[in-house]
Amino acid sequence: MAEKLAGWDAVCFLMFFSSFFGTIYILTPMLPLMLIRPKWYRAVVDQFIAWWETFPVALLELVYGVRVRLTGDVIRPGERTLIIMNHRSRLDWMFLWACLLRRGHLSKEKIILKTSLKNIPGPGWAMQVGCFLFIKRRWDEDEKIFKRMLNYLTSIRHATQLLLFPEGTDLTEYTRKRSNDYAKEYNLPKYNYVLHPRTTGFVYIVEKLRKAKQLDSIHDITVGYPAGVLQNEMDLFAGRFPKEVHFHIRRHPLRTLPNTTGQLELWCTTRWAEKELQLKEFYQRKRFKDLNLVDGRKSANHLRKEQVKAILWLSILFWGNFVVMMLYLMVTNFFILKMTIIIAVFYIIEGLIFGGVEDMEIKLHNAVWGKLPWK
Template identity: 30%
Template sequence: MGFKRSVCGKFLLAYVFITTGMAVNVLQLMTSPLGWLGLRHQKREIVAKLTYLHWILIPAIAQWWSDIEVSVTSHPDDAAKFGKENAIVLLNHKCQLDWVITWVVANCFGVMQQIKAVAKKSLMYIPIVGWAFWFNDFVLIRRNLEADRPIFKKSFELFSSITSKFWLLTFLEGTRFTTEKHRLGVKYALENGLEPLKHHLVPRTKGFALMTQGLRDTVPAVYDATLCFRDQQNPTLVDYVSGGSYHADIIIRRIPMECIPADELACSEFVHNVFKEKDDFVEFHQKNNAFPINTTILEGYVTKKLHKSRIAFYVGLAWSFLQIVPLLYFILLGLFTGTWLQIIFTVTIIATIFVTMNLILDSGTAKSSYGADSAKTK
């Protein structure tokens, strides 16, 4: 644990993740001519495989470096369909590791390379991570529904042509939970005749209605996913790269698309009811470190702990060898030869890695104008 939390340990971890991401981004960029030649399907398949080679490091770090355990609660009949059908995944947004745990679960069910998500367009400018979002056809929006409608429409057309199974992730709260944002959410709920939520922000329902309308023929189900960490822990990305040990529980309920109202107002009511149930799940979990299985609403549900991914371990080990050995070579060569060029090159690499790592970690900090534009986006 001491090495993991040391500057050297964090640097080497960041170095492998960032240099691998840069290499994959370059290879993905090189697939662009395939799109110009009309081979868009082939281009997407290659990009997805390249994405897997980088994103597999996320569960590798979580499960083998940080020793994060993940348990999934679901109905066996639903679990049998995970990874075998397209799905909109409706997530809560409680902490910085929501994304990480989702990647671990998606890797378990074989869809990590085909994860899509609705995300802020500004994320596209984050080195490595944002570029990967762009290459993988994430729905990058401005959070202005009228301006975003053409973006959604274009994405829906694209998703309808994808032959591999994908998960489209969406955080309807729009931003991560904080005490101040929750206060604003409660105020908005009371002013608009809604029941205030205790553990979530008021969901933005219009975008979800747009998604379910536009993807009704492409996506057979919505997965309502609620994530909690045991002992009410709230780990950060810094904890993640520092090797912190945590246990995440996620409950996934499969809701057939035909059960989602097509009418916008009815769909809005449906979403608010789902979030009330999410609130109850979180409340129960905080008191019991588990979800309320074998109750009326969760009859027949079971909880299973995911196995550590051996493929993630071996791929992570291979990338570490390929990236760290050349770095050590240049550092040792610089120490023994002492040329200014080699010293400057080594210092530049180290500085670039630290700057990029801080940009990525800073992107996990909750930043939003939540509450200022509620009337326009809810």
């Protein structure tokens, strides 16, 4: 029962109260900046969202004792990159925040997610304001979404670090079977630790960003859970947290990538074949082969342990007190209650009219600032 209560506390704070009130009373007042200067708006809002993203990391590491270990290459300051990662659980992206926090790049990350998540009150609204990419897993529609979002981020020269899960879904017994059925049909090897990647979106993003001169590298990240895995939201509710999360990072400069569509597809599938072997060894050894932990001595951009811990404790203090204060004001102050309802209704209505804050942002940008410089 104690574990379930602990998990319930995490869900309440992470996925509802902090994101709900943060979106309404911190992010929403920033929306008028869209009309003044889109690049300023993105910079300010991205910093606020990054500050919230430290809160889940703080709870996982300081409250639930999850240890994060990093090996491999570093993500360089200001680097425009596509991050590709295996999708072991539905919540890999949340654990990746712990990795990116230590690199100082949380504010640049944009995640590619399924569109059903964008209308969840609180976290969904925050992700809309964050200009995340919501896809429908139908390429005829997703291509238009990718084109619109990448055109916009490129036009404002946003140093985006775009997170893509080429597998398209998390690894379960069911998805592993589907992947291996696909492998059998096309005479491909069967995998136990990864799913066969879908390369269409990957190739499109690389070619689009390379053409716009807005891509410096690809960071291939492999995630492993040597002792327990937080598979989905129900595990979060139940308080079943992994003891450790390991990330192994390999940086591939743009100049090393192939130039043709077919070669890019092969490049991606080759990385996944390597991941299968890498993860097989990982689960035998309970660590990645490269034992050189990334730390402050190897990268000036990497935060020291003391700095990380200070940021995490400040995050808990800030967001914990913020949520308590807002709940108190909701109960005692009718004006705050009324404003909360009005702003919540606004997000519902704008979703129906514009399709989301991120689409409203792009439409306003195009209307006010004219045509995009490239297509």
